[in-house]
Amino acid sequence: MGRGRKRGGRGGGGRGKPKPDEYRTDLIEKSDMKNERFFAYYKAQKIIPDEEWEDFLDALRTPLPTTFRVAGSRQIAKSLNETIKNVHVPLLSNVTFEDQKLPPPIQLPWYPDGLAWQFNIPKKVLRKSPEFKKFHSFLVFETEVGNISRQEAVSMLPPLFLEVEPHHTVMDMCAAPGSKTAQLLEALHAQDTLTSTSIPSGLLVANDSDYKRTHLLIHQSARLPSPAFMVTNLDASNYPSIKLSAASSTNRKEQLLFDRILCDVPCSGDGTLRKNIGIWKHWQPNDGNGLHGLQLRILQRAMKMLKSNGRIVYSTCSINPVENEAVIAAALESNPEYHLVDVSSNLPELKRRPGMSSWRPTADKSISSTYQTYEAFVAADPQAATSTKLTPGHWPPPNAHELKLERCIRIYPHLQDSGGFFVAVLERKLIEVPQIRERKRTIENVESSELETKKPRLESEPETSDTIVDPMPGVDVKSVTQEGGGGGTSSGNGSFKEMPYTFLSPRDPALLSCISRLRLTSEFPSSNVLVRNPEGDVVRSMYLTNDLIKQIILANDFTKIRLTAAGTKVFTKQEGGKGVEAQYRILGEGLPVVLPYTDPTSIVNGNMSVLKHLVMSHYPLCTSFEESFRPILNNLDLGCHIFRFPTEELDGASLAHDLLVPIWKSGVSISLMVDKKAKNALSLRVFGIEVPPSIRDKKASADGGEVAPAGDFVDLNEKMESEAGAEGEAMILEDVEVNSEIEQIVVQAL
Numbered sequence: 001m002g003r004g005r006k007r008g009g010r011g012g013g014g015r016g017k018p019k020p021d022e023y024r025t026d027l028i029e030k031s032d033m034k035n036e037r038f039f040a041y042y043k044a045q046k047i048i049p050d051e052e053w054e055d056f057l058d059a060l061r062t063p064l065p066t067t068f069r070v071a072g073s074r075q076i077a078k079s080l081n082e083t084i085k086n087v088h089v090p091l092l093s094n095v096t097f098e099d100q101k102l103p104p105p106i107q108l109p110w111y112p113d114g115l116a117w118q119f120n121i122p123k124k125v126l127r128k129s130p131e132f133k134k135f136h137s138f139l140v141f142e143t144e145v146g147n148i149s150r151q152e153a154v155s156m157l158p159p160l161f162l163e164v165e166p167h168h169t170v171m172d173m174c175a176a177p178g179s180k181t182a183q184l185l186e187a188l189h190a191q192d193t194l195t196s197t198s199i200p201s202g203l204l205v206a207n208d209s210d211y212k213r214t215h216l217l218i219h220q221s222a223r224l225p226s227p228a229f230m231v232t233n234l235d236a237s238n239y240p241s242i243k244l245s246a247a248s249s250t251n252r253k254e255q256l257l258f259d260r261i262l263c264d265v266p267c268s269g270d271g272t273l274r275k276n277i278g279i280w281k282h283w284q285p286n287d288g289n290g291l292h293g294l295q296l297r298i299l300q301r302a303m304k305m306l307k308s309n310g311r312i313v314y315s316t317c318s319i320n321p322v323e324n325e326a327v328i329a330a331a332l333e334s335n336p337e338y339h340l341v342d343v344s345s346n347l348p349e350l351k352r353r354p355g356m357s358s359w360r361p362t363a364d365k366s367i368s369s370t371y372q373t374y375e376a377f378v379a380a381d382p383q384a385a386t387s388t389k390l391t392p393g394h395w396p397p398p399n400a401h402e403l404k405l406e407r408c409i410r411i412y413p414h415l416q417d418s419g420g421f422f423v424a425v426l427e428r429k430l431i432e433v434p435q436i437r438e439r440k441r442t443i444e445n446v447e448s449s450e451l452e453t454k455k456p457r458l459e460s461e462p463e464t465s466d467t468i469v470d471p472m473p474g475v476d477v478k479s480v481t482q483e484g485g486g487g488g489t490s491s492g493n494g495s496f497k498e499m500p501y502t503f504l505s506p507r508d509p510a511l512l513s514c515i516s517r518l519r520l521t522s523e524f525p526s527s528n529v530l531v532r533n534p535e536g537d538v539v540r541s542m543y544l545t546n547d548l549i550k551q552i553i554l555a556n557d558f559t560k561i562r563l564t565a566a567g568t569k570v571f572t573k574q575e576g577g578k579g580v581e582a583q584y585r586i587l588g589e590g591l592p593v594v595l596p597y598t599d600p601t602s603i604v605n606g607n608m609s610v611l612k613h614l615v616m617s618h619y620p621l622c623t624s625f626e627e628s629f630r631p632i633l634n635n636l637d638l639g640c641h642i643f644r645f646p647t648e649e650l651d652g653a654s655l656a657h658d659l660l661v662p663i664w665k666s667g668v669s670i671s672l673m674v675d676k677k678a679k680n681a682l683s684l685r686v687f688g689i690e691v692p693p694s695i696r697d698k699k700a701s702a703d704g705g706e707v708a709p710a711g712d713f714v715d716l717n718e719k720m721e722s723e724a725g726a727e728g729e730a731m732i733l734e735d736v737e738v739n740s741e742i743e744q745i746v747v748q749a750l
């Protein structure tokens, strides 16, 4: 997408003849989908052969089909994909609406393991056809819990070309709203099983310069909780060095370098015309011209942060060579240790066109002329040359053919009914440069590349060799915060108001109580648990990180790297309700992370009818469960437990794999501690029905309030536009709270 400007277009709609208002919020007739500047500019670039021009325009004027990806960890995705293939598609294969046969969803042929789908059904049909309505509900609820991601087909490409593995250190430079971040996280977690999350040795840093948008990244990550994930809020073109712990002999801090970097840079977004139809009205070549400098600086900064033999994927949703090949060419010119990778045999079913080696920029809004060389441009209009942002780097370099720019990938809308897109895969040759010299060069190069200066938001980091306070695991020291390393506070960094990250002592009483409550084994990495306050008080939530993230937090001033999130939340404080003391409970999102360390004898085994009762009722009384299960419930201590429901089929309902859920036992009832939307998704998946509204929902509805709307099946970029004004915190899903007030309502109602 582009720079987050307001756009009215919405995806969906069919290829037939749906009325425009079925998928458009800002009406525009096909005949108005034109822009002479756009036509003149792209004809001059010769981006496609003349004989394809009309097909290209036709595709641009047709709404995009809906595409989605089955997300989540690999095994869960495969299991859900089977459900779509074997249950939903057959049900949708013979559906007619107003005497027209509707096509069922189809798999995108190029996406690995058939995990991406496309369908072309107008919104009206989704609302009115019972079969498609049910499918739509399924998509909405599975999206809410992160098992499905509505995402433009072409936007799924960059993470596939990055080829991330669990041991990789990965950076997503411009990550929000995070659809590609989610794909990268899934690749990092390739070793997760159906029920438990692995702790990768690598990490993913998701960065965005827009603070509000970083909260979308945090929201996204709650869908695939990872101790190996962190979010930063920095200008990617000036990203500071992240330090690792001091090397013991010299006490000098090494720089974190990356195996994989994604540069999905801000762009003019003209490849998204089918969705963002406002671009028809406003498009002009200076959109791309003005972004070239920032795009190049972001890519060049990434090139300095990559390990030898590492890989960078640069992508835009623009078809403008000034934002694409020109950036790649200029970056290769200044970084000769890099080359473009030939990925022509990857994703063989993907229809693509080679990158361009010649193009003709212009600064002229009405495109009366384009110029073959920078010199020709300056000669034609010396004044314009000084007043525009055009540089020689906007043009192809004289050695363009040597750079193998044809290895870049161009996707046009008419090739496979998608958006327009650009991808380039770059690798750094193995070089034997000592890392410490590399770091010095890094800083120098970044500074010298700041020709079109954008005032850096951060002060440059002092080159200190501060001592790191790193407690030995198992040694009972006072809580250690990353402030031990940098001594920074948020006040030192302008508007950055995040709370610090403080690691708990493994003997912290609150942590020990969680460990004993859940009977966690001694392998649980209890020295990697942190809280978000300077004193190390366990006020509300505890987070788990992997070793590498811990190392980074301890070695860096979190305000300098503007660390917005790190690790994943595992335990949270739960007020107990009547007669029950407050205690820490495991969160739904933390359970798969903690499960491998849980003593199996502490897990309570349930069955399908118990599950159904828990899902369909709100805070059911212990006495309302089947008789054989009541003694088990009676024997449980008050508070938090883990229940396991094994694979089973009962009365047409089926669990495809073991299900593990957090449960809370209060004085009189037990409840499933999962978010309302997750509960609905579970119910639809297992029992084929939605959860009936709770008493609280009914009461809210009677009072004229809003009751958990199912919402639309929207993609993150669209969601961004509508939620941009909302406070990030409000978007983070929280588990349901059980409190005495709700308990009372339940008891009264029963």
Ligand SMILES: C[S@@+](CC[C@H](N)C(=O)[O-])C[C@H]1O[C@@H](n2cnc3c(N)ncnc32)[C@H](O)[C@@H]1O
Binding pocket: 001, 002, 003, 004, 155, 173, 174, 175, 176, 177, 178, 179, 180, 181, 207, 208, 209, 210, 213, 234, 235, 236, 237, 264, 265, 266, 267, 294, 716
């Ligand atoms: C094309 S969008 C990224 C889409 C994202 N990769 C995804 O797949 O969901 C570009 C992002 O870059 C961010 N951005 C713009 N300028 C930036 C900069 N200088 N540094 C870092 N991020 C920047 C914008 O806030 C926007 O979220």
